[in-house]
Amino acid sequence: CTANGQIAAALNTDRGFYFRRYSNAGAEQLLGRIEGDGKFYGTSFTNVSDSRVKKDFTPYPSVLENVNKIKAYNYTLLEQSFDSKGNLRFNDATTVQDFGFIAQELYKLFPEAVHKPKNEERELWGIDYAKLTVILTKAIQEQQVQIEELRKTIQRIEMK
Numbered sequence: 456c457t458a459n460g461q462i463a464a465a466l467n468t469d470r471g472f473y474f475r476r477y478s479n480a481g482a483e484q485l486l487g488r489i490e491g492d493g494k495f496y497g498t499s500f501t502n503v504s505d506s507r508v509k510k511d512f513t514p515y516p517s518v519l520e521n522v523n524k525i526k527a528y529n530y531t532l533l534e535q536s537f538d539s540k541g542n543l544r545f546n547d548a549t550t551v552q553d554f555g556f557i558a559q560e561l562y563k564l565f566p567e568a569v570h571k572p573k574n575e576e577r578e579l580w581g582i583d584y585a586k587l588t589v590i591l592t593k594a595i596q597e598q599q600v601q602i603e604e605l606r607k608t609i610q611r612i613e614m615k
Contacts, residue, residue, distance in 0.1 A: 461597060468568070469492040470490075470491035471488055471489045471491045472488065472489045473485060473487075473488045474486040474487045474488065474497075475598040481587065485498070486498055502585055515589070515590075515593055516595060517593075517595050518565075518590050518593045518597065519594045519597040519598065521564040521565065522590065522591065524563060525556060525560075525561065525562055526556070526557070526560060527554065527555070528554060528555065528556070528557065529552065529553075529554045529555065530553060530555075531547070531549070531550060531551065531553075532549060532551040532552075532553050533545040533546065533547055533549065533551055533561075534546050534547070534548050534549045535579070541577055542576045542577060543575075543576060543577060543578075555582070556582060558570070558571075558580035558581055558582050559580055562580070563581060565586075565587075565590055567586065568582060568583050568584075568586040568587055568590065569581070569582055569583070570582070570583065
């Protein structure tokens with residue numbers, strides 16, 4: 456194992472953790488991996504959503520207005536590291552291009568989809584993009600109601 460910042464560690468980003476299982480026939484199967492660059496790859500990921508572990512169901516409130524406030528960005532991802540005290544440090548030594556949302560902005564609109572760190576010096580904000588699926592599905596449903604209302608209005612106008 457090399458320490459962070461050593462040449463071997465810095466140049467060898469294909470290190471990582473691999474998750475495997477074996478079939479009944481003894482064949483090795485790759486289930487997922489965490490690469491040395493921090494990306495997680497998997498054949499499948501399932502969020503537990505069993506009704507037996509949930510209670511107090513209420514309809515989710517209207518979301519369309521807030522969905523329209525979400526800003527999507529293209530950005531260059533900064534490199535992250537930790538100093539000797541375990542605090543986060545950032546530098547622009549990378550040119551990795553990506554796109555997405557900013558957790559701090561999304562938190563103001565949909566806090567339940569955002570991980571807010573307890574200590575920003577040691578943790579990053581995060582977005583549970585899977586939870587956004589629920590929010591965006593709700594927005595589509597609200598739009599569909601509007602579309603149907605407009606369709607009926609157009610039909611009434613055309614009949615006059």
